[in-house]
Amino acid sequence: MLGFKQRTTENPEKNDKIRDILLNNVVEGLIVADESGDIIYSNDLGQAILDDGAFGPIDIVSQNPKTFMFNSREYKAQYDKIFEGGSVGGTIATLVDTMELKEQTKELSELKEQLQRTLGFKEAFLSNMSHEIRTPIHAIIGFSEIMMKESGDERIKTQIEMIKDSSYSLLAIINDVLDLSKIESGKMQLVNSNYYISYIIRDIEATYSLLASRKGIKFDMHLDDNIPSNLYGDKIRLRGTLLNILNNAVKFTREGHIDFYIRVVDKKDDIVTLCFEVKDTGIGIRREDREKIFESFSRFDIQNNYSVEGRGLGLSIAKGYMDLMGGRIEVDSEYGVGSSFKVIVDQKIVDDSPIDMDIVNARKKKKGEGFAIKGMKALVVDDNPVNLTVAEGLMKTYGLVVEKASGGKEAISLCMSNQYDIVFMDQMMPEVDGIKAMKEIRKINEYYGEKCCIIVLTADAMAGAREKLLAEGFDEYLSKPLEMHRLEAMLLKFVPEQNIVDIDKLNNEDIIIEETKQASEEKEKDNAKDEILDTAEKLGIDPDALRKRVRDCGGSLKDYASVCRIACKHAENKVRKLKEAQLSGDYDRYTIEVHALKSTFASLGNTDLAERARQQEFAGKEGNHQFIDEGMDALIKDYIAFIERIKAVVLDIDDSEKKAKAGGSGEEWTKEEIAQISNKFLSLADEFKFGDIFDILDNIRNIEKGPETKAFFDELTNIMNNLDIDELKAFLGGHVMR
Amino acid sequence: MLELSQNTKKRILIVDDDAEQLEILRSFLEPTYLVGTVSHGEFALEYIREYQTDLILMDVVMPQMDGFATLRAIRQSEKGHSIPVIFITGKNSRNIVLQTINVGTDGYLIKPIAKDTLLEKIRSILETQVYIANKKTVLSVDDDVTYLKIINNSLKERFNVIMVNTPKLGREYLERHIPDAIIISENFPGEKMPTFFEELKSEKALSNIPVIMLKSIGNKQKPAEGQGLTADKYLIKPVSKLDLMKAIISAMNSK
Numbered sequence: 007m008l009g010f011k012q013r014t015t016e017n018p019e020k021n022d023k024i025r026d027i028l029l030n031n032v033v034e035g036l037i038v039a040d041e042s043g044d045i046i047y048s049n050d051l052g053q054a055i056l057d058d059g060a061f062g063p064i065d066i067v068s069q070n071p072k073t074f075m076f077n078s079r080e081y082k083a084q085y086d087k088i089f090e091g092g093s094v095g096g097t098i099a100t101l102v103d104t105m106e107l108k109e110q111t112k113e114l115s116e117l118k119e120q121l122q123r124t125l126g127f128k129e130a131f132l133s134n135m136s137h138e139i140r141t142p143i144h145a146i147i148g149f150s151e152i153m154m155k156e157s158g159d160e161r162i163k164t165q166i167e168m169i170k171d172s173s174y175s176l177l178a179i180i181n182d183v184l185d186l187s188k189i190e191s192g193k194m195q196l197v198n199s200n201y202y203i204s205y206i207i208r209d210i211e212a213t214y215s216l217l218a219s220r221k222g223i224k225f226d227m228h229l230d231d232n233i234p235s236n237l238y239g240d241k242i243r244l245r246g247t248l249l250n251i252l253n254n255a256v257k258f259t260r261e262g263h264i265d266f267y268i269r270v271v272d273k274k275d276d277i278v279t280l281c282f283e284v285k286d287t288g289i290g291i292r293r294e295d296r297e298k299i300f301e302s303f304s305r306f307d308i309q310n311n312y313s314v315e316g317r318g319l320g321l322s323i324a325k326g327y328m329d330l331m332g333g334r335i336e337v338d339s340e341y342g343v344g345s346s347f348k349v350i351v352d353q354k355i356v357d358d359s360p361i362d363m364d365i366v367n368a369r370k371k372k373k374g375e376g377f378a379i380k381g382m383k384a385l386v387v388d389d390n391p392v393n394l395t396v397a398e399g400l401m402k403t404y405g406l407v408v409e410k411a412s413g414g415k416e417a418i419s420l421c422m423s424n425q426y427d428i429v430f431m432d433q434m435m436p437e438v439d440g441i442k443a444m445k446e447i448r449k450i451n452e453y454y455g456e457k458c459c460i461i462v463l464t465a466d467a468m469a470g471a472r473e474k475l476l477a478e479g480f481d482e483y484l485s486k487p488l489e490m491h492r493l494e495a496m497l498l499k500f501v502p503e504q505n506i507v508d509i510d511k512l513n514n515e516d517i518i519i520e521e522t523k524q525a526s527e528e529k530e531k532d533n534a535k536d537e538i539l540d541t542a543e544k545l546g547i548d549p550d551a552l553r554k555r556v557r558d559c560g561g562s563l564k565d566y567a568s569v570c571r572i573a574c575k576h577a578e579n580k581v582r583k584l585k586e587a588q589l590s591g592d593y594d595r596y597t598i599e600v601h602a603l604k605s606t607f608a609s610l611g612n613t614d615l616a617e618r619a620r621q622q623e624f625a626g627k628e629g630n631h632q633f634i635d636e637g638m639d640a641l642i643k644d645y646i647a648f649i650e651r652i653k654a655v656v657l658d659i660d661d662s663e664k665k666a667k668a669g670g671s672g673e674e675w676t677k678e679e680i681a682q683i684s685n686k687f688l689s690l691a692d693e694f695k696f697g698d699i700f701d702i703l704d705n706i707r708n709i710e711k712g713p714e715t716k717a718f719f720d721e722l723t724n725i726m727n728n729l730d731i732d733e734l735k736a737f738l739g740g741h742v743m744r
Numbered sequence: 745m746l747e748l749s750q751n752t753k754k755r756i757l758i759v760d761d762d763a764e765q766l767e768i769l770r771s772f773l774e775p776t777y778l779v780g781t782v783s784h785g786e787f788a789l790e791y792i793r794e795y796q797t798d799l800i801l802m803d804v805v806m807p808q809m810d811g812f813a814t815l816r817a818i819r820q821s822e823k824g825h826s827i828p829v830i831f832i833t834g835k836n837s838r839n840i841v842l843q844t845i846n847v848g849t850d851g852y853l854i855k856p857i858a859k860d861t862l863l864e865k866i867r868s869i870l871e872t873q874v875y876i877a878n879k880k881t882v883l884s885v886d887d888d889v890t891y892l893k894i895i896n897n898s899l900k901e902r903f904n905v906i907m908v909n910t911p912k913l914g915r916e917y918l919e920r921h922i923p924d925a926i927i928i929s930e931n932f933p934g935e936k937m938p939t940f941f942e943e944l945k946s947e948k949a950l951s952n953i954p955v956i957m958l959k960s961i962g963n964k965q966k967p968a969e970g971q972g973l974t975a976d977k978y979l980i981k982p983v984s985k986l987d988l989m990k991a992i993i994s995a996m997n998s999k
Contacts (some may be wrong), residue, residue, distance in 0.1 A: 558984030
């Protein structure tokens with residue numbers, strides 16, 4: 007019989023009972039057969055199956071791995087041999103409910119799916135959230151840069167710098183967390199490309215010698231002289247690893263020095279094994295902590311390190327990168343003395359010639375204090391309004407005239423009616439994305455097809471992305487967030503020499519003028535074109551001429567109105583002079599007057615009357631008095647009519663003003679008051695500040711006054727309209743208090 | 745001397761004892777400007793001591809310390825002697841005008857104040873302020889006073905404009921002043937153009953001043969080479985505000 011170890015009781019009956027209970031409590035059917043195939047035992051289920059006939063002794067003997075149905079469930083037979091004293095004593099057939107198994111499997115796979123979905127959500131969440139978080143941070147950084155460039159106050163600049171630094175820290179945290187999550191979920195992938203290691207080394211040198219010196223620590227680099235210059239690998243992650251380790255070195259070292267070594271450990275075929283060592287005289291790591299330093303969020307020795315910033319992610323990320331790259335990080339440290347971190351990794355060699363030490367040693371060229379661009383128009387396209395505003399602000403500081411579009415479609419239609427010198431296009435936009443929009447724009451005409459510089463803005467930092475985008479048709483690519491120095495480099499690259507002005511030679515004037523120009527162009531757009539059309543119609547002048555004059559006056563109808571106001575004030579006087587000249591036959595005088603009138607009409611946009619005035623003037627110069635006689639009356643009549651239309655349409659002069667003009671029914675001013683004003687006017691006249699006098703007279707016009715007072719001011723106005731300063735002085739002299 | 749930063753938000757202080765008026769004006773001015781409100785002259789003085797204020801809107805009629813008294817106090821204070829002040833007054837009384845002349849405000853507005861009128865006035869004053877420290881003087885010479893006023897209108901925010909309509913007046917000015925630029929119309933009847941212009945150029949002290957000549961439409965030729973003196977720039981009437989400014993600035997820059 008079965009070697010059933012009698013461990014339980016001495017009572018055989020009880021043992022049998024226990025055995026039966028046990029064997030019937032398993033889910034499977036059990037059948038035991040001896041070497042000849044005779045069934046010697048079966049549990050209830052097994053028995054039931056045998057009775058059913060779905061499974062039989064022959065199956066056991068032949069160890070037939072059959073599946074059969076019993077009780078509408080599917081079963082599968084599994085076999086185990088029984089050994090007794092070295093030979094086969096029998097077989098156990100285990101009949102397993104496969105449906106159960108299948109159900110369990112199904113359950114498991116559903117659970118797995120759920121799990122994957124959850125993970126998927128987590129990732130999507132993280133990456134979306136990070137986008138949601140990054141965007142406003144980019145805005146903070148962008149505006150900080152703009153504010154810094156434009157603030158003159160050193161104290162404010164410093165504070166803004168701190169805002170900017172904090173924002174970068176925030177961004178770094180988000181990036182770290184994202185990286186770590188990617189690493190931990192196995193989703194991080196290396197992005198391999200050819201790269202020159204000398205640039206990484208140069209940047210490290212520039213950055214860390216500065217950071218170290220700020221802390222009073224010495225920083226030295228020691229490079230082997232046979233480091234291959236051009237390698238193939240993930241330069242971003244390699245640099246990231248080194249930066250994380252170097253950052254730690256700086257953070258945890260209070261005094262002394264940090265040494266950075268790059269050694270060539272081995273070169274085989276086209277693979278180089280490099281060892282990057284960062285050795286510091288910092289606080290060190292306790293032996294027992296050494297294993298844990300690579301764990302995320304772990305920070306040690308908090309008492310001594312409480313002032314050190316950081317979230318403890320750097321080394322975990324570095325290790326993650328190294329694992330992916332097939333490299334490793336070796337740590338050696340003595341608490342209180344210092345640490346040494348070695349990053350050992352293989353990279354493929356593209357060019358074995360040794361690195362160019364000149365590149366390493368050249369500090370980044372000190373950016374010129376500033377330069378400005380003139381005469382260039384840029385279009386910025388981004389579906390995010392904050393990004394648009396930041397980009398616009400950045401570019402305006404360089405003197406670019408900037409227009410915005412919030413989508414691909416808008417950009418295309420703007421390009422159809424405008425010629426932009428440079429276009430900045432966001433890649434990710436709904437409906438019409440950057441690539442589509444760019445392609446459509448390139449089709450517009452030869453300029454856009456061949457000459458216009460279109461730069462893509464993308465947050466996609468994957469290698470190959472740049473090549474892919476350039477292949478699509480972009481001229482260059484800028485990564486987001488848009489940083490001033492990168493934008494500057496791009497602008498220097500694409501803006502032709504003649505448009506760049508050295509800020510020293512440039513007065514702020516030109517930029518201000520461009521802004522004024524832009525502001526007035528904007529104002530022009532704001533003016534419903536209908537308004538100008540409408541006004542032109544009412545005035546009886548050519549709408550295009552009016553449009554041009556409005557623009558020339560400063561851009562808005564208000565600016566034009568102030569010119570009209572001036573013209574109207576003088577109209578009466580002018581008409582009188584014209585008539586006088588005409589009546590007295592003083593054609594020379596007439597010619598002079600009509601010449602001035604020609605300018606006035608032109609300033610008002612009445613090209614028709616301007617032309618007629620010109621003709622009269624010409625006739626006058628030629629001595630063609632007959633022509634003048636024939637046309638004079640009509641001209642004067644039309645002039646008066648035009649002025650009336652202007653008053654009604656543009657100036658909207660209301661009744662009260664007309665009343666005031668007619669008035670002279672108020673209280674007379676006192677002698678003292680008149681004297682006061684006379685004094686003021688005289689001193690202004692002495693300083694040639696005639697404009698101020700005009701302004702004050704304007705203000706006075708609408709104030710109530712008695713008839714004498716009115717006469718006084720009317721006379722003054724007349725004198726001023728002729729700018730007869732001698733007369734003015736004489737006139738006022740009589741009213742000044744002695 | 746005021747800062748030349750074009751784009752930092754300017755701060756405006758409103759002084760009015762009427763709380764409702766304060767709120768209304770604040771609503772007009774925010775968020776374009778940073779706005780402070782006080783109800784009493786004394787507080788106004790405190791405020792400008794505390795904050796860098798770019799402009800003050802002041803009600804004239806206030807109890808205890810009226811607008812004029814407050815303005816006098818402000819002008820005497822360390823920070824306040826050059827802050828532009830706009831008065832707000834209920835009616836267009838001559839008292840206001842006279843006081844304005846005496847005390848030296850930058851203008852006044854009559855209640856009820858329309859939002860765009862207010863914004864326009866403020867904008868114009870603030871823009872002028874930017875240039876005040878270094879405002880250059882442009883002598884504008886034309887026989888037509890209307891045209892002189894138009895030019896003044898275009899340029900006054902940016903430059904000190906001196907208008908003269910006769911060579912005599914022009915000479916009088918030049919006897920005692922040296923402008924930074926001269927705009928002169930080509931046709932200057934009364935005396936032939938070259939004479940006055942020549943006069944300018946022959947004066948040693950004046951010969952270096954940039955001259956912009958405005959020619960009339962229908963008369964587009966520049967004087968032939970070698971035919972007497974040439975101006976630094978030529979523009980054709982009617983000139984646009986922008987072209988005129990650009991011409992003046994670049995002419996000034998190249999001297």
